[in-house]
Amino acid sequence: MPVIVAIGTHKGGVGKTTTTANLAAGIARSNRARVLVVDADPQANLTATIFPHERRDYKGQTTLAQVLGGQAVLDEAIVETTTKNLDLIPSHIDLFEQEGYIQNTPRALLGFDAAFKQSALLANYELVLIDCPPNLGTFMSNALYAADYVIVPVAAGDKYALDGLRSLQNKISQVNVVKTDQKTELLGYLLTRCDMRTNVAKTIVKTMRDNFGPQVFKTVIRENTEFGKAIMFNKTIFQQELRASGAEDYAGLAVEVMARVAKTKKKESVPDEVSTETPADVAEVH
Numbered sequence: 459m460p461v462i463v464a465i466g467t468h469k470g471g472v473g474k475t476t477t478t479a480n481l482a483a484g485i486a487r488s489n490r491a492r493v494l495v496v497d498a499d500p501q502a503n504l505t506a507t508i509f510p511h512e513r514r515d516y517k518g519q520t521t522l523a524q525v526l527g528g529q530a531v532l533d534e535a536i537v538e539t540t541t542k543n544l545d546l547i548p549s550h551i552d553l554f555e556q557e558g559y560i561q562n563t564p565r566a567l568l569g570f571d572a573a574f575k576q577s578a579l580l581a582n583y584e585l586v587l588i589d590c591p592p593n594l595g596t597f598m599s600n601a602l603y604a605a606d607y608v609i610v611p612v613a614a615g616d617k618y619a620l621d622g623l624r625s626l627q628n629k630i631s632q633v634n635v636v637k638t639d640q641k642t643e644l645l646g647y648l649l650t651r652c653d654m655r656t657n658v659a660k661t662i663v664k665t666m667r668d669n670f671g672p673q674v675f676k677t678v679i680r681e682n683t684e685f686g687k688a689i690m691f692n693k694t695i696f697q698q699e700l701r702a703s704g705a706e707d708y709a710g711l712a713v714e715v716m717a718r719v720a721k722t723k724k725k726e727s728v729p730d731e732v733s734t735e736t737p738a739d740v741a742e743v744h
């Protein structure tokens with residue numbers, strides 16, 4: 459079974475989807491692991507970004523909505539993307555409706571986990587990343603329950619970035635109360651949208667490092683306009699502009715994430731030989 463990592467926080471617009479797409483692409487394109495990304499957000503932004511161009515009109519495509527609704531199995535929803543080693547379980551706006559249907563059923567918490575456990579193809583991947591919606595609702599709970607780890611993006615440009623981290627920690631604890639096997643652990647806080655010329659960013663970065671120390675990834679994702687362009691052209695940052703700071707940052711994060719997963723390894727499938735060094739050119743803010 460692959461290692462499953464949820465990218466989650468209830469804060470909106472902090473770079474969850476950008477991180478899922480580009481961290482996954484950074485890992486997959488460098489052959490560090492075969493990666494499956496799951497778009498668990500009914501907004502379907504991740505799907506819009508990396509669903510393959512030639513099949514833009516995804517009528518007929520099975521999505522997470524049908525999987526959760528019990529009309530399809532996870533394996534039927536897997537789509538290859540234009541990045542090697544990177545596949546996608548797409549979302550659809552119908553997922554909003556599914557949320558209503560599955561409330562008060564076991565699937566409200568266990569739906570993702572059950573879908574993963576029934577999948578035959580999941581064994582083809584070493585890593586699954588789940589892009590969560592910006593709330594603490596059904597899909598976030600599902601993702602946290604199914605996950606081994608969670609990465610929490612924190613936007614360094616938002617002066618309210620630290621508000622609500624406690625609620626998120628409580629949510630993880632609540633899910634862990636009902637988890638019978640391995641508990642979900644924090645893999646790290648990720649500082650995103652970082653412009654160190656601003657006082658807000660300087661304060662947030664310092665406060666996070668002072669309070670959470672090594673729980674904060676060394677890699678910081680800098681503010682970079684290329685991300686906006688990449689989304690416009692339905693590309694990852696690596697397909698958009700390899701020389702962009704964003705490509706450098708997510709390549710660095712890919713190394714750091716795989717090293718952390720290997721270090722705190724719970725599952726045999728993660729290779730031991732993954733380098734634990736981050737590249738010298740990875741952006742670090744001390």
Ligand SMILES: Nc1ncnc2c1ncn2[C@@H]1O[C@H](COP(=O)(O)OP(=O)(O)OP(=O)(O)O)[C@@H](O)[C@H]1O
Nearest residue numbers: 470471472473474475476592651680681682685686
């Ligand atoms: N490092 C960055 N530099 C510049 N723009 C960024 C960066 N990261 C994300 N963005 C932009 O910020 C916007 C929100 O990013 P994203 O969609 O990844 O956030 P999100 O947390 O997934 O949002 P939501 O809560 O709506 O799901 C997007 O337009 C994205 O291009």
Ligand SMILES: [Mg+2]
Nearest residue numbers: 474475499503
């Ligand atoms: Mg998003």
